[in-house]
Amino acid sequence: MEKLINFLLSMRWQDFIDICLNSYILFRFYVLFRGTNVFRVLIGMTVLWFFQRIATSLGLIVTSWVVQGIVAVGAIIIIVVFRNEIRRVLQAKNLKSILWGLSSKSAITPTEIIVDSVFDMAHRKCGGLIVFPGKEDLSDAVQGGIPWKGMITREMITSIFWHDNPVHDGAAIVQGDQISVVGAILPLSYRDDLPSYYGTRHRAALGLAEATDALVIVVSEERGDVLVAKGNRLREVRQKRTLEQNIQEHLGIAADKKGAVRKGGLEIGAAALLSIVFITGIWFSVSRGQDTLVSLDIPVDYANRANGTEIVSTSVKSVSLVLSGSGALVKSVTPDQVSVRLDLSTAPIGPNVFPITSDNVSLPPGILLREVTPEVVEVVIDETVKKQLPVQIDWAGKLSPELILLDVIMDPESIEVMGGKRILEKITTLYTEKVPLDNLSGRGEISAKLALNPTSLKIAPGSKDKVTIQYVIRKRE
């Protein structure tokens, strides 16, 4: 229990957002694509992904590689094959329904009116073809058609298929409580096992049912029969009750509405819970499951040095850290997210040895420190003092052989510098940078900067950092 609490405490707030966000995205995918083939394929891809993980953990190299390849191209396959379904979901619904709504409030199809109309048409031997789309998009299978968008009434259906109506030979497509399209041309079935008395209308109904998940009702003009095409079956329906049940079953209209609402709520709740569980599992698998090592060279930050002191020398300027964590986290670690800090506030003047522990190392959450090289750092701290030192010119190059440098006047002759007491005790002279002799002759004035060595030395405030040199050169005797 304690381990679990510690583990939860080690999680970042970003981790919780990460899990929640992805769980919600998965949940939305479920809400938008449930019942469609896209969702089934997504589930299949997920199963494949798990299979690939298991294969990897078992060391099945080729299996893992093949499944990984399938999963990798799976996203492209889904987009290409199910582009129509995806487009329908994204186009048909507004942004709110995509991001928030649980389900669009689709109008309930008045099945009773349709069934009565159909049997009335059959009784009067008025042919008809009524399509009830399933989850699949019909735009690829159905050609032509005239947008109608009329509320379903008995008179409406009768008038559409009235033999003098120009669109009566086509199919009427029902969506919700509306007839959305009339006069639609359906693909024909090419089966040769159909009875000879089946006409074009029957073949059209069966053709669409074979190509899609739609349910099609055919009313025979010659025989006055009512037939239902679904999948690759075309069967006669003699009773209204049977036809109504077929339609309701296809449209998912439950007789018990309260039970249906309860069932729908349970289904949504279960989906939400499963999404959280699934994404949490994925998150732990990705972020905590693996153990990857990485080595980084990080500069040491020597902090809180006391006033009036300075760091004379350090044994290292950077240390090598071996860090571990999940592959995803370790790969995202950059050197600027890691710091090594030594607190010098209590360090006395002189040499100090600091062991580098995890307390000195700042790491992103989820990353652990495995090794530090070197394990200790030596820091020499000295008292900062000022010292006035004579300056000497560091001549370089060559004068002409017949010339000699007779005299030099330097201003200032000495300069005050600041530095570690121990260092300045050993230094008796400040040297200038190299001053070339090659082009000098006669009298003249030049200036030269100081070459401070060691570099920890600083020019004291108010002192000059360069000297003016007046020289006299004459011919050798």
Place this chain on the structure above:
Amino acid sequence: MKYRFTITFCICITIQLLLLLPLHPLKDTNAANAGGLKLFQALMCEEVVDNAPRNPTMVFSAGKEKAVCFSLFDPVTQKTVIYHNWYHRDVPSARIQLTLNPPRWSTQSSIQLRKTDIGPWRVEITDETGRLLGVLRFSVTD
């Protein structure tokens, strides 16, 4: 009135003390006058001919044979020794003991120049107690 004599006395004593103090700090080569020994002249030169420096300079070519540190003491009250301490970039290179005789004495020391001697040099002239009498600075170049 009874303090007039005291005030006059104090003023006289103060003036006397101020007159006794040196007006300027002593500088390197003409400063030292310890124990009756005074460094009268000190310079770097290429050679000494007849006890006189020749071609004084502050830069020596490493191609030359030697660098000479010439020093002249006047007066020298008693026989004593001095040292020419040669430093190459603050690192002691040579310590040469030289004897001085009264009443006036010039002496010199020198180093053989090599390619490895290139850089800034200084010669500190000290008495036998280590008191610094003067510092000469020069460079050895290519």
